[in-house]
Amino acid sequence: MFRGGMKLKERFILGVSVAAVLFTFLLVVDIQMDLGMSGHHLVPSHGRVKYVQEDAAGSAYNSFRKRFLQKTHSASSTNASKEVDAAPHSLKELPEKKPAPSKEPKEKHDDFSDLMDYMMLDSAEREKHRVEIDRVHPVIQKSMEGDLVKVGNPTIAQLRKVAVRENATALEKFHLQISQHELYPADSELVDELIHEMATEPILHVSQKSGGTQLKLVIDYPNHLQALFKPMRFPREQQTLPNHFYFTDYERHNAEIAAFHLDRLLGFRRAMPVTGRLLNMTTELYQKAEGDLLKTFFVSPSDNLCFHGKCTYYCDTSHAICGNPDSLEGSFAAFLPSNDVAARKVWRHPWRRSYHKRRKAQWETEDNYCALVREIPPYDRGRRLYDLMDMAVLDFLMGNMDRHHYETFRLFGNDTFPLHLDHGRGFGRPFHDELSILAPILQCCMLRQTTLQTLMKFHNGPKLSEAMRESLGRDPVAPVLWEPHLEALDRRVEIILRGIRDCLQKGEDLGSEPGDEDT
Numbered sequence: 181m182f183r184g185g186m187k188l189k190e191r192f193i194l195g196v197s198v199a200a201v202l203f204t205f206l207l208v209v210d211i212q213m214d215l216g217m218s219g220h221h222l223v224p225s226h227g228r229v230k231y232v233q234e235d236a237a238g239s240a241y242n243s244f245r246k247r248f249l250q251k252t253h254s255a256s257s258t259n260a261s262k263e264v265d266a267a268p269h270s271l272k273e274l275p276e277k278k279p280a281p282s283k284e285p286k287e288k289h290d291d292f293s294d295l296m297d298y299m300m301l302d303s304a305e306r307e308k309h310r311v312e313i314d315r316v317h318p319v320i321q322k323s324m325e326g327d328l329v330k331v332g333n334p335t336i337a338q339l340r341k342v343a344v345r346e347n348a349t350a351l352e353k354f355h356l357q358i359s360q361h362e363l364y365p366a367d368s369e370l371v372d373e374l375i376h377e378m379a380t381e382p383i384l385h386v387s388q389k390s391g392g393t394q395l396k397l398v399i400d401y402p403n404h405l406q407a408l409f410k411p412m413r414f415p416r417e418q419q420t421l422p423n424h425f426y427f428t429d430y431e432r433h434n435a436e437i438a439a440f441h442l443d444r445l446l447g448f449r450r451a452m453p454v455t456g457r458l459l460n461m462t463t464e465l466y467q468k469a470e471g472d473l474l475k476t477f478f479v480s481p482s483d484n485l486c487f488h489g490k491c492t493y494y495c496d497t498s499h500a501i502c503g504n505p506d507s508l509e510g511s512f513a514a515f516l517p518s519n520d521v522a523a524r525k526v527w528r529h530p531w532r533r534s535y536h537k538r539r540k541a542q543w544e545t546e547d548n549y550c551a552l553v554r555e556i557p558p559y560d561r562g563r564r565l566y567d568l569m570d571m572a573v574l575d576f577l578m579g580n581m582d583r584h585h586y587e588t589f590r591l592f593g594n595d596t597f598p599l600h601l602d603h604g605r606g607f608g609r610p611f612h613d614e615l616s617i618l619a620p621i622l623q624c625c626m627l628r629q630t631t632l633q634t635l636m637k638f639h640n641g642p643k644l645s646e647a648m649r650e651s652l653g654r655d656p657v658a659p660v661l662w663e664p665h666l667e668a669l670d671r672r673v674e675i676i677l678r679g680i681r682d683c684l685q686k687g688e689d690l691g692s693e694p695g696d697e698d699t
């Protein structure tokens with residue numbers, strides 16, 4: 181009797197659990213597809229929008245081939261298409277290309293051991309292979325100029341001949357230790373210190389940052405600590421609106437936080453430290469603002485304190501940033517050194533987009549665009565072109581299409597790293613892999629060996645998503661990313677590896693695929 185009762189109870193609990201799981205599943209599907217069953221839409225202010233669940237790794241490639249690389253292929257009658265047109269030959273060192281991974285969960289893990297084998301080859305063997313696959317330039321750059329040469333890596337303090345004062349603040353110390361090849365060393369304690377200070381120190385003053393298209397505030401703390409603040413505008417689940425161009429997409433504060441962690445995990449260390457923080461709208465913003473910024477504060481119909489600031493995009497009453505009811509989340513990026521400590525040079529990115537509704541950029545139409553770039557200083561020598569490949573890796577992983585310019589510190593000359601700045605438009609479309617962001621890598625067929633090794637490590641070892649989850653878990657506004665963005669990272673790592681494999685394989689022509697030509 182008693183046992184029978186338990187069974188009934190168990191059955192009941194089981195039934196309820198199954199129903200709950202099913203309901204959650206339906207709700208998730210509903211929200212993803214915006215079918216309207218949940219009765220709540222993610223984008224109420226912009227009406228109903230359908231998101232398309234897209235792109236297995238393979239189909240993403242095909243669409244990229246069609247859009248960008250096919251032209252190169254069809255122009256292969258000119259002999260200027262070596263970069264992407266690898267002629268078919270036999271290949272002894274590398275195993276045959278494995279079938280493209282599909283969405284099937286049972287699919288065998290492709291460990292890319294062929295790439296591992298390649299990295300074991302010595303220079304002579306690599307050279308032989310390069311000739312065999314008919315490539316003009318090496319694909320994977322080991323040591324030498326493309327790699328980070330750490331012999332002689334002077335810091336700003338050394339070059340400017342200033343001693344670091346004992347009582348210098350964390351940000352001053354950070355600025356002075358920036359070196360020719362990285363913003364901070366792998367074991368930097370200053371980064372944690374800075375992050376802690378930006379997240380906890382009292383806010384003394386708030387003003388608007390001039391320049392740039394969207395609202396940004398300069399936050400002043402005690403001891404000359406300064407941060408660049410980007411406010412939260414949307415919940416984490418909000419995706420890029422399908423009809424928004426990358427250049428009109430809203431900036432996401434959490435993308436700035438996540439990009440810093442991603443840059444650090446990839447071993448680049450070219451992004452300034454960023455932390456999340458929950459602010460009190462009244463005491464930490466309204467009461468610390470003045471002048472033009474102060475004039476834009478108002479109380480919304482639902483009694484929340486709001487402001488919109490002054491800027492080119494989305495700085496008006498209908499795009500106000502409001503407290504909920506009185507707290508506001510934001511990203512805080514440590515301020516770069518001022519111009520008198522370390523002036524920066526701004527470079528146009530060779531693979532920048534057109535930033536025009538209808539126009540295409542040169543790299544989208546030019547045959548063999550990479551060969552042109554390779555001729556032009558500073559891309560003709562040293563680390564810079566490899567740095568652009570790293571930047572493409574970072575941007576592809578987070579889906580950032582907004583890389584029009586980049587900056588370097590002048591005092592280091594040309595043989596220095598590009599700063600990874602401005603990632604507010606990353607992490608917008610977790611179900612879409614934007615292959616065109618990989619154009620530099622796929623058109624030039626080149627990557628730094630250290631970057632490849634890092635990607636391989638994350639593909640075969642503990643996943644990048646896990647490392648990010650753990651790293652972001654320490655942020656004050658964790659969870660920083662919506663889960664699908666983390667899953668996208670692992671999928672995209674594999675896509676990059678497949679791109680590099682294609683580059684290393686004979687008979688692999690990124691410019692074409694059988695039956696692909698007329699579509």
Ligand SMILES: Nc1ncnc2c1ncn2[C@@H]1O[C@H](COP(=O)(O)OP(=O)(O)OP(=O)(O)O)[C@@H](O)[C@H]1O
Nearest residue numbers: 391392393394408452513514515516601602603604
């Ligand atoms: N951490 C920082 N400290 C100081 N200045 C910064 C920092 N990050 C970026 N900047 C500067 O602020 C300017 C604007 O930043 P950002 O690119 O993030 O804004 P934006 O609105 O996205 O600009 P745009 O619309 O032109 O892309 C940049 O030119 C950069 O030089």
Ligand SMILES: [Mn+2]
Nearest residue numbers: 393582602604
């Ligand atoms: Mn920007």
